[in-house]
Amino acid sequence: xxxxxxxxxxxxxxxxxxxxxxxxxxxxxxxxxxxxxxxxxxxxxxxxxxxxxxxxxxxxxxxxxxxxxxxxxxxxxxxxxxxxxxxxxxxxxxxxxxxxxxxxxxxxxxxxxxxxxxxxxxxxxxxxxxxxxxxxxxxxxxxxxxxxx
Numbered sequence: 001x002x003x004x005x006x007x008x009x010x011x012x013x014x015x016x017x018x019x020x021x022x023x024x025x026x027x028x029x030x031x032x033x034x035x036x037x038x039x040x041x042x043x044x045x046x047x048x049x050x051x052x053x054x055x056x057x058x059x060x061x062x063x064x065x066x067x068x069x070x071x072x073x074x075x076x077x078x079x080x081x082x083x084x085x086x087x088x089x090x091x092x093x094x095x096x097x098x099x100x101x102x103x104x105x106x107x108x109x110x111x112x113x114x115x116x117x118x119x120x121x122x123x124x125x126x127x128x129x130x131x132x133x134x135x136x137x138x139x140x141x142x143x144x145x146x147x148x149x
Contacts, residue, residue, distance in 0.1 A: 008119030011073075015113065016065040021075035025058050030143045034136030036128055041067045045136045054078050059133070066126050071133035073113045078137075086141070090134055093117060097127050 028046035035042050041063035048056035057075045061068050077089065095101030096118040120130045 008116040011113045011116035012066060012069040012119070015069035015072040019059075019061075019068055019072035021058050021072065021079065022060065023058060024060050025056065028056065028058070030140045032136050032140035032143055034132045034139070036063075036067075036132050039064065039129065041129055041132055043067065043071055043133060043136055045071070045133070045140050047137075047140050049083065052083050054081050054083065063132070064126075064129050066120060066129040067132050070117060070120075070130040073116070074133045074137065077114050083141075086137070089114075090138075093134055094131075097121055097130055 024044065024046055025048075027048065029049045030047040031045065033042070033044050041061070043059055043061040043063060046056075046058045047054060057079050059071050059075060061071055063071075074093075078086065081089075092101060093114060096115065097120055099121040102118065117130050120126050
């Protein structure tokens with residue numbers, strides 16, 4: 001498990017230092033802000049939805065490494081995805097974070113780098129950091145008709 005934990009840390013640090021889809025845009029269809037008052041993590045998420053797909057996803061954040069990495073990994077995994085796939089991915093991420101899914105036995109559960117979030121389950125105080133982007137995504141998806149500045 002040591003090698004696996006090292007891999008998780010490496011993936012999380014890479015997404016923190018080089019976040020994908022970082023930076024807000026002028027045109028979007030859905031928007032939400034997430035805030036964790038316990039640790040102070042803040043994220044702003046913008047989505048461009050079209051034809052039942054996520055055509056664009058962008059964010060900015062003032063948060064810890066785990067929160068930023070989770071947001072970056074989420075954005076990478078969801079870009080271009082069919083909206084019908086989102087609940088499944090959210091459930092799988094929740095499973096990794098709460099420890100009910102494990103990379104060794106559920107290797108196909110999550111795409112791309114998202115399986116690195118399984119390592120966060122070993123740090124219960126940090127699970128909320130990794131969950132914040134996914135909760136903010138849920139709010140953004142419900143924000144249809146929001147301003148598109």
